Amino acid sequence: MTRHQPASRRSVLGMLGAVPAAMLVAPVAAQADAGTSTSGRVPKDLRPGGAYDRFVAQLAAEDKFSGTVLLSHRSRTVLSRAYGMADKELSVPNEADTVFALASASKPFTALAIVQLAQQGRLNFHDTLGTHLDGFPAAIADTVTVHHLLTHTSGMGDLLNNQEFMAKAGTWTSADQVMDELMKIIRKEPLTFTPGTGNRYSNNGYDTLGAIVAKVSGQSFYDYVRQHVFAVAGMTRTDFYTRPQWQTDRRIAHPYTLDASGQRIDALRAGLGASRMFIGTGGGNAFTTAPDLVRFARALEGGKLLNPAYTELFMSAKVPTRPRGNSDPNVRGFIAYGAPTPVVNNHWLFGHGGGAAGESTNWTIYRGLDWCGVILSNYDQIDLAGIIERERNPIVGLS
Numbered sequence: 001m002t003r004h005q006p007a008s009r010r011s012v013l014g015m016l017g018a019v020p021a022a023m024l025v026a027p028v029a030a031q032a033d034a035g036t037s038t039s040g041r042v043p044k045d046l047r048p049g050g051a052y053d054r055f056v057a058q059l060a061a062e063d064k065f066s067g068t069v070l071l072s073h074r075s076r077t078v079l080s081r082a083y084g085m086a087d088k089e090l091s092v093p094n095e096a097d098t099v100f101a102l103a104s105a106s107k108p109f110t111a112l113a114i115v116q117l118a119q120q121g122r123l124n125f126h127d128t129l130g131t132h133l134d135g136f137p138a139a140i141a142d143t144v145t146v147h148h149l150l151t152h153t154s155g156m157g158d159l160l161n162n163q164e165f166m167a168k169a170g171t172w173t174s175a176d177q178v179m180d181e182l183m184k185i186i187r188k189e190p191l192t193f194t195p196g197t198g199n200r201y202s203n204n205g206y207d208t209l210g211a212i213v214a215k216v217s218g219q220s221f222y223d224y225v226r227q228h229v230f231a232v233a234g235m236t237r238t239d240f241y242t243r244p245q246w247q248t249d250r251r252i253a254h255p256y257t258l259d260a261s262g263q264r265i266d267a268l269r270a271g272l273g274a275s276r277m278f279i280g281t282g283g284g285n286a287f288t289t290a291p292d293l294v295r296f297a298r299a300l301e302g303g304k305l306l307n308p309a310y311t312e313l314f315m316s317a318k319v320p321t322r323p324r325g326n327s328d329p330n331v332r333g334f335i336a337y338g339a340p341t342p343v344v345n346n347h348w349l350f351g352h353g354g355g356a357a358g359e360s361t362n363w364t365i366y367r368g369l370d371w372c373g374v375i376l377s378n379y380d381q382i383d384l385a386g387i388i389e390r391e392r393n394p395i396v397g398l399s
Helices: 051-061 103-119 146-150 163-171 175-187 203-217 221-233 243-248 290-301 308-315 384-396
Strands: 067-073 076-083 085-087 256-258 264-266 347-356 359-366 371-377
Touching (some): 051 076, 067 290, 067 384, 103 146, 103 203, 103 347, 203 221, 221 290, 290 359, 290 371, 359 384, 371 384
Antiparallel strands (some): 067 076, 067 371, 347 359
């Protein structure tokens, strides 16, 4: 379960002391690709030294970004940079293959597991929640479907607004306890609207999907995703790491959040919030690297994770979303199974962002354009939308 910032962070595609510049990690070596984009070649703004590169470097120099960015085209790296510190106390720098907590940007892994089970004939999208899980009141068990859960149209709420969850989540000490106690609390929460009549982002819905994966597959949610998603995609550093692993594994970036005084503190060592649960859930906080997310994109689009028909089913638009604030005529919002899939300047995108205390993440697959962009930061309250805009616009031909 991961704490979200306001709506712009939930859908970023629509989205201590400061580290002196001298302490920033030297940018990782990058290479330009001779592949094509909508303009027929790699846009100059995305090449090393281009506008995107300069923008991120300036944020890092001002201690407004810590983490890694990666741009890949036709499976080749166009740009790879790493800045800041993974662990300031131990002086561990961020590197190209540093592991970051994803927050909600791991929800698509949960959805993919569900679609795999559907492809295998082990569940149906129209199955009601009660078909697979016991203990829900009939008003929920008999009306909420798998499709509703996948598309945030179930009417289920968000445990981050639940006092019982917020009080207990940090006390759980095993993966089994996390799943069991989480579902006990979710079963007691009422619906906020009749399923299928509205759209509301729901961590509860994705935690429930994780429980369905476990029940239908006969494995723990974590083991299923490790075996059938991460391993198949070749994501060798990706996992649902536990809190003790996060605290001790030097490969994993610590999350640094702004406190009331404007100083960045280690949210993990400070034990802040429910995002410091023992382990992530179907709702989020798997851990990964930028190269692993590119591997995921390749495996997904290459048919390794689903057959072609179910790949299209997974990634295609299901529900239109209403724009927040001033609407951009070049953007039309939709939700697929597990992720936003907007149309931007007549091109389909697929990806997800996430935010928590000390976590700002986003990855995007540019369908039909052979691009993948990854932003992983162990800072919160960064200009994530600005980075995404400078990544996205040259790829889709808006600049």
